[in-house]
Amino acid sequence: MKAEIVNIGDELLIGQVVNTNAAWLGEQLSLAGITVIMTVTIPDSRDAILEALAEAEKRSDLVLITGGLGPTKDDVTKLTLCDYFNTKLVFHQASYENVEKRFHARGLKVKETNRRQAEIPESCTPIMNHNGTAPGMWFEKGSTIYVSLPGVPYELQPMVSDFILPRLRESFKLPVILKKTILTQGIGESWIAETISEWEDSLPGNIKLAYLPQPGLVRIRLTVVGEDKEEAVKELENRVEELIALLPDYFFGYDDETLEEIIGRLLNEEGKTLGTAESCTGGYIAHLITSIPGSSAYFKGSVVAYSNEVKEDILKVRKETLIKYGAVSKETVTEMASGIRNHFRTDYSIAVSGIAGPEGGTEEKPVGTTCIAIASPEKVVARRFLFGDHRGRNIRIAALTALNMLRKQLLNHLIT
Amino acid sequence: MKAEIVNIGDELLIGQVVNTNAAWLGEQLSLAGITVIMTVTIPDSRDAILEALAEAEKRSDLVLITGGLGPTKDDVTKLTLCDYFNTKLVFHQASYENVEKRFHARGLKVKETNRRQAEIPESCTPIMNHNGTAPGMWFEKGSTIYVSLPGVPYELQPMVSDFILPRLRESFKLPVILKKTILTQGIGESWIAETISEWEDSLPGNIKLAYLPQPGLVRIRLTVVGEDKEEAVKELENRVEELIALLPDYFFGYDDETLEEIIGRLLNEEGKTLGTAESCTGGYIAHLITSIPGSSAYFKGSVVAYSNEVKEDILKVRKETLIKYGAVSKETVTEMASGIRNHFRTDYSIAVSGIAGPEGGTEEKPVGTTCIAIASPEKVVARRFLFGDHRGRNIRIAALTALNMLRKQLLNHLIT
Numbered sequence: 001m002k003a004e005i006v007n008i009g010d011e012l013l014i015g016q017v018v019n020t021n022a023a024w025l026g027e028q029l030s031l032a033g034i035t036v037i038m039t040v041t042i043p044d045s046r047d048a049i050l051e052a053l054a055e056a057e058k059r060s061d062l063v064l065i066t067g068g069l070g071p072t073k074d075d076v077t078k079l080t081l082c083d084y085f086n087t088k089l090v091f092h093q094a095s096y097e098n099v100e101k102r103f104h105a106r107g108l109k110v111k112e113t114n115r116r117q118a119e120i121p122e123s124c125t126p127i128m129n130h131n132g133t134a135p136g137m138w139f140e141k142g143s144t145i146y147v148s149l150p151g152v153p154y155e156l157q158p159m160v161s162d163f164i165l166p167r168l169r170e171s172f173k174l175p176v177i178l179k180k181t182i183l184t185q186g187i188g189e190s191w192i193a194e195t196i197s198e199w200e201d202s203l204p205g206n207i208k209l210a211y212l213p214q215p216g217l218v219r220i221r222l223t224v225v226g227e228d229k230e231e232a233v234k235e236l237e238n239r240v241e242e243l244i245a246l247l248p249d250y251f252f253g254y255d256d257e258t259l260e261e262i263i264g265r266l267l268n269e270e271g272k273t274l275g276t277a278e279s280c281t282g283g284y285i286a287h288l289i290t291s292i293p294g295s296s297a298y299f300k301g302s303v304v305a306y307s308n309e310v311k312e313d314i315l316k317v318r319k320e321t322l323i324k325y326g327a328v329s330k331e332t333v334t335e336m337a338s339g340i341r342n343h344f345r346t347d348y349s350i351a352v353s354g355i356a357g358p359e360g361g362t363e364e365k366p367v368g369t370t371c372i373a374i375a376s377p378e379k380v381v382a383r384r385f386l387f388g389d390h391r392g393r394n395i396r397i398a399a400l401t402a403l404n405m406l407r408k409q410l411l412n413h414l415i416t
Numbered sequence: 417m418k419a420e421i422v423n424i425g426d427e428l429l430i431g432q433v434v435n436t437n438a439a440w441l442g443e444q445l446s447l448a449g450i451t452v453i454m455t456v457t458i459p460d461s462r463d464a465i466l467e468a469l470a471e472a473e474k475r476s477d478l479v480l481i482t483g484g485l486g487p488t489k490d491d492v493t494k495l496t497l498c499d500y501f502n503t504k505l506v507f508h509q510a511s512y513e514n515v516e517k518r519f520h521a522r523g524l525k526v527k528e529t530n531r532r533q534a535e536i537p538e539s540c541t542p543i544m545n546h547n548g549t550a551p552g553m554w555f556e557k558g559s560t561i562y563v564s565l566p567g568v569p570y571e572l573q574p575m576v577s578d579f580i581l582p583r584l585r586e587s588f589k590l591p592v593i594l595k596k597t598i599l600t601q602g603i604g605e606s607w608i609a610e611t612i613s614e615w616e617d618s619l620p621g622n623i624k625l626a627y628l629p630q631p632g633l634v635r636i637r638l639t640v641v642g643e644d645k646e647e648a649v650k651e652l653e654n655r656v657e658e659l660i661a662l663l664p665d666y667f668f669g670y671d672d673e674t675l676e677e678i679i680g681r682l683l684n685e686e687g688k689t690l691g692t693a694e695s696c697t698g699g700y701i702a703h704l705i706t707s708i709p710g711s712s713a714y715f716k717g718s719v720v721a722y723s724n725e726v727k728e729d730i731l732k733v734r735k736e737t738l739i740k741y742g743a744v745s746k747e748t749v750t751e752m753a754s755g756i757r758n759h760f761r762t763d764y765s766i767a768v769s770g771i772a773g774p775e776g777g778t779e780e781k782p783v784g785t786t787c788i789a790i791a792s793p794e795k796v797v798a799r800r801f802l803f804g805d806h807r808g809r810n811i812r813i814a815a816l817t818a819l820n821m822l823r824k825q826l827l828n829h830l831i832t
Contacts, residue, residue, distance in 0.1 A: 282706025
């Protein structure tokens, strides 16, 4: 089954509103086994709507139309649908009662403009809108199904989940489509592509791979299309296992998981605590950790040491170390990590010092040079990296790299 | 001039990524006086791309194509463009040198897959990508201009602003469209609307007002459309002044300015230093401040005190204060602000303590309760606020409110 999404609204075209409906609908349809072949955004204009509907009929079995159903004059969708489906507006009692109920609940009287929202094209099946006044409309023309929905996300979403998808499942045998995303840290897209190239080439046609890179992370999504759910689940599981086995040092989680969540879970499980000492990341690691609800159970705090003075006074980095090796060195971050661990009396600590840029680079230590240390009850591990030349991304990459180093330490500790 | 945006990418259709490029491009083109008549999202498929390009040619003068230019096998855009424009890939030395430079800067060798990114269709004008390895491509066919761009927003945006829009302006007479955005903090959208309602109603038709609310901020954008540039500049300046005069306590800056930038500038001008003591904001204020290049000149660091232990040990908050008034109180943040200012020997300091949620609220101090103190050489000012019930937004709003309080202190100090 092929679907197309038609979003109507000037506000989308001029970029006043980001089109989140397209993404949400795309995900829901994909998960139901319906292939979204296209999304189109057009203005609130009769001609544009008529053309988009006619084009869609040529290539799609299902057309989801959003927007343009408001009570104001610039919303022309409903009248245009009447033209396209050669029908006329009729008063719909149940929709009117819905409008009335919503207005009365707020102590308001129904206005003429709102009364018009209860008029629907005669040939459609109305879809009740429990979160607004504009009903949805289901049309069939030839072998194509058209559904018109309001553009407000919290009105549209329950109409899709509670009415449209169940009705489609009843009427059509939809294929099973499953997906899983593998998260990696510490390896670039092209290095992954090279590492898994042979395996990727050997994948059968019903399995798709997509790379979704972000600063400091690459997400790899596997999609399986099948007919039998159990078989598809098994096939996806096997492929995911194979893929992880090819990237054992870089894989850290699935789907929407974050490193800060995973670390929080591991620390909670162990009943251990954490502190951070940050120079170039400037508090960003602490921010990621404390963005997780309940992080106060394991996170004691951080010292952002943006000056050498603070590194010496509070973190007890020795002056000799700073002079001999510099603030950005494995020696300094090792002392920072020990310093914060002792000072805050935590089990683990992270310390980072680097040159985020754009200024401050030298030949020996160019912009992007970053040292990270992880202190655990047993030892301190320090590493030196060279990231890129963009300040914001360097901060992000340094933070994710540090969190991943800590994750590995925590896992090692659990194993041994 | 009519434009169309063609976004290529399976990840957009299945909703794994929200299409923010369409909104950003729509806004830039609209502001340049170019009408966006349609945006289309299609899969990484040769046939779909060919069809979309042919359809676009029928109705648009300008077609902006995004995505599908990565080094991996699922990216088919470049080869398909060769077919459509009846040309072939050729090696482009300048693009290769860009790839090489980016790899060498990170101490990496260029791989075959990356080398291929420097191959471009022979008939196009290449557009340098200063933030990535895939060059942009400018084609002309009949009276239609096609531009293919990488899908990564921070790569695409400067290519549009620095190359494509200037080149379009050179070739076409576009109307004069000017905009200026006024930034406010500490007042909600509906309060602003009420305050400026009369003035807003009196605006002439060629001036548009848009509210762009974000957690903790409301941006108000004024757009003037005209034919004469000088006149439009003057009109915009006058309206901006009028608007600011209506919101004197809340206005803090223009356009893309941030509070952290403004504070950095003020501290630099005064030659003064800053430290922060953060509880509920968890390092986010320090992160904002240190996201500004050169912040090490005025920012000495932060103590993220996520436990009372750290508040007492390092910030020297008295145990009696914590017991009598609680960690979230004006008394505690006052001592935190003094503590960090003394400890780090800075001129100014910010201290924040609050209940970010979702847990931890009480009847007396519900989720969202936040206390903020600013210490300056003369005094400490503390205030108590009640924000919302969403953890991430509470952190953001608390940080912006604190930065704005510091900004006011710095300005007062400059005046007196």
